[in-house]
Amino acid sequence: MITLQLIGIGTGNPDHLTLQAVKALNAADLILIPHKGDEKADLAQLRQDICADVLTRDVEIAEFTLPVRDPVITDYIDRVNHWHDAIADCWMTEINARPGVQNVALLVWGDPSLYDSTLRIAERVSKRVDLQLNVVPGITSMQGLTAAHQIPLNALGGAFQVTTGRQLRDHGWPADADRLVIMLDGHCAFQTLEPEGIHIWWGGFVGMPNEITISGPLTEVAQKITETRQRAKDDHGWIMDIYILERG
Numbered sequence: 001m002i003t004l005q006l007i008g009i010g011t012g013n014p015d016h017l018t019l020q021a022v023k024a025l026n027a028a029d030l031i032l033i034p035h036k037g038d039e040k041a042d043l044a045q046l047r048q049d050i051c052a053d054v055l056t057r058d059v060e061i062a063e064f065t066l067p068v069r070d071p072v073i074t075d076y077i078d079r080v081n082h083w084h085d086a087i088a089d090c091w092m093t094e095i096n097a098r099p100g101v102q103n104v105a106l107l108v109w110g111d112p113s114l115y116d117s118t119l120r121i122a123e124r125v126s127k128r129v130d131l132q133l134n135v136v137p138g139i140t141s142m143q144g145l146t147a148a149h150q151i152p153l154n155a156l157g158g159a160f161q162v163t164t165g166r167q168l169r170d171h172g173w174p175a176d177a178d179r180l181v182i183m184l185d186g187h188c189a190f191q192t193l194e195p196e197g198i199h200i201w202w203g204g205f206v207g208m209p210n211e212i213t214i215s216g217p218l219t220e221v222a223q224k225i226t227e228t229r230q231r232a233k234d235d236h237g238w239i240m241d242i243y244i245l246e247r248g
């Protein structure tokens with residue numbers, strides 16, 4: 001029986017780590033860290049730094065190269081499913097290489113429940129090995145964004161919808177929603193909206209030392225956001241950003 005711990009680590013600030021996360025990391029005997037290639041090497045390094053900061057005992061840390069999505073598979077869902085299979089294979093290879101290992105931990109960006117597939121990959125692994133799963137919640141980028149702007153996530157008594165840049169671009173503003181949280185948007189999908197009457201709260205690298213925030217009516221700040229985002233991406237090599245839109 002292998003215990004697999006999926007540990008939410010927050011969004012890039014080592015101080016986001018909860019005491020529960022620290023305990024879970026120290027209970028592990030193997031920590032797996034994905035390596036995503038050069039431009040995101042600092043994300044692997046951040047995970048290494050977190051481990052160095054909080055581990056009070058000797059725990060083996062194994063970096064593995066994250067497989068890339070197969071460009072030959074044209075259907076998006078098929079391509080992602082195939083990719084998850086390949087990542088599950090990587091986890092199994094690392095675990096099988098260490099026959100005595102009983103408690104394996106993965107540091108999950110933000111929280112494992114939010115636009116993250118670690119749980120889906122764990123389900124694949126559970127079909128191959130007797131697995132006990134332990135999920136440790138983490139601070140999400142949504143919470144990082146609302147904290148940075150000092151705003152509540154919902155309007156008074158209101159609902160909000162969390163979706164992706166791709167959904168917003170392809171299907172427009174969802175019916176029945178006045179407040180949206182947009183994640184995974186590489187192309188500033190807010191530019192596809194009629195900006196009149198929309199307010200935006202945008203954040204890049206939220207929670208991190210180079211956090212950037214911009215907010216205001218979309219008519220006034222859209223261009224500033226796209227330019228700032230591009231500059232930050234050029235300077236840093238990559239960017240993660242998230243935003244809230246409200247209409248009416």
Ligand SMILES: C[S@@+](CC[C@H](N)C(=O)[O-])C[C@H]1O[C@@H](n2cnc3c(N)ncnc32)[C@H](O)[C@@H]1O
Binds near residue numbers: 109114141183203
């Ligand atoms: C694969 S999802 C992971 C989300 C993560 N599980 C969470 O709880 O926030 C990656 C997306 O989360 C958002 N994100 C994650 N970390 C962020 C950060 N530090 N600053 C801004 N956006 C972030 C971005 O929208 C990014 O495209």
